[in-house]
Amino acid sequence: MRKLTVRCLLLVGVTLFSNASIAKVIHSERSLYRNILVEETGDLRCLKFDEKTRQSSQSCMYKSKPKKLVFNYTKLTFASLLMIDNPKNVLIIGLGGGTLSNVIHELYPQATIKNVEIDPAVIKVARDYFDFKESEKVTSKVQDGRIFIKRAALKKQTFDWIILDAFNGDYIPEHLLTKEFFEEIKSVLAEGGIVAANTFSSSKLYEHESATYHAVFGDFINVTTAKKSNRIILAGFNKAPTKEHLTERVKKLAPLLAPYSIDIDAVSKGMRSTKNNQDWPSDTKVLTDQYSPANLLNF
């Protein structure tokens, strides 16, 4: 919810600075899951899910500078690269506008990137309006993320960078936030790989979510900005990086990520390990397939 406020403020800001300050809907369609809008406000084009009570931006891009990332959480996701080097098999659950996939492909053209998205209409809109690029290396699949992971586990596939971005502003697919799901993810995580989850939980759910990640992956790293609207959870790594290692990675990555307006040095300063630093009560109930009222807890 806070994420939403931030996004709204951001939009207002962009609106004020652009000449054409009126948002224009350039495309809308009703999918099996939701109403999808593509809206333009001056130079900014956004993919929105129209959820009746409010619209939530899922992905935005500047038309004149498509490389530049708009959302903070997208930038925070790249903190993953401080922990791994040269990912070869990337899995992205939840496509949005395809921004992450595009950027990762540009950074690592040799990497195989699998995008899994439940809504075929989102994939279509990403292709048509957000320049989502597919190739031999970059593919997208219409499937529920949980099913994809289960099938991947059966086929003994592994990925060294798994990005979970399946939550939208209003609704959490509850079967994607359970101990069993995270265990399945762990089983397809390559040795030395990392899981990056974009989440926006608040209050009670924040605690349950943290406890659940901790139960499966042990200590993890929260990546936030000062505003703490979203957090990226980095989990599944074997060893927390040393300060020296981080500084070295920041130095190496900074010029690579700068074109995307990712200030990796600033991002790295927002990383905080849960080791000796748990910000949830130790008796917090872990979410399981048996107990997962995530949406009811997120108030």
Next chain:
Amino acid sequence: MLNKTNGLIYFLAFSSGFSIMGIELLGGRILAPFFGSSVHIWGSIITVFMLSLSFGYLLGGKLSIKRPSLTKYGLIFLLASIAILPIALFAQPIMAFIFTHVEDSRYGSLLASTALFFIPTIILGMISPYSVRLLVTDSEHSGQVAGGLYFVSTLGSALGTIITSFYMVLAFDVNAIIIGFASFIGCLGLFAIALDKLTIKEPVYA
């Protein structure tokens, strides 16, 4: 004799409606880890529930012809209670088996719903027509009795849906709720049987 038990029959019909929808609602939760939470999940679940209820009505009606009794009525509840238990006990291996053998999650979820819910829902469906048989005494009031029964059982369904989805999933594990429904239905069945045995003795003292 029937007057005394009428209230119980209405309450039992209410409870079966409550449990059917409570279980149906949890069906989505049970299937999601293997078959996702897309709209086809609900397609599978609702299809199986409607289909098995329809068979249940047919069977219950047929069963009610020959010497209807509160004991037989209670036995239906007991049977339903036993048939519900495998949902809690064996759902995981059953779904894992179907998942590995059926690639398409639409047919996978349809098969899994059938395996888990078909039999218990048939038995629960038998309750409605059997209740009508136990309550109707003359044809003039048969429509009114049936109407009253639909009312209580559908009201039960509405409450079973909302209480399960709003409150029970926040307080309990899915399996605990399923076992709770099974025990509840089973106890009601035993109670009906016990009451029948007691009321049969009555004429002796009269």
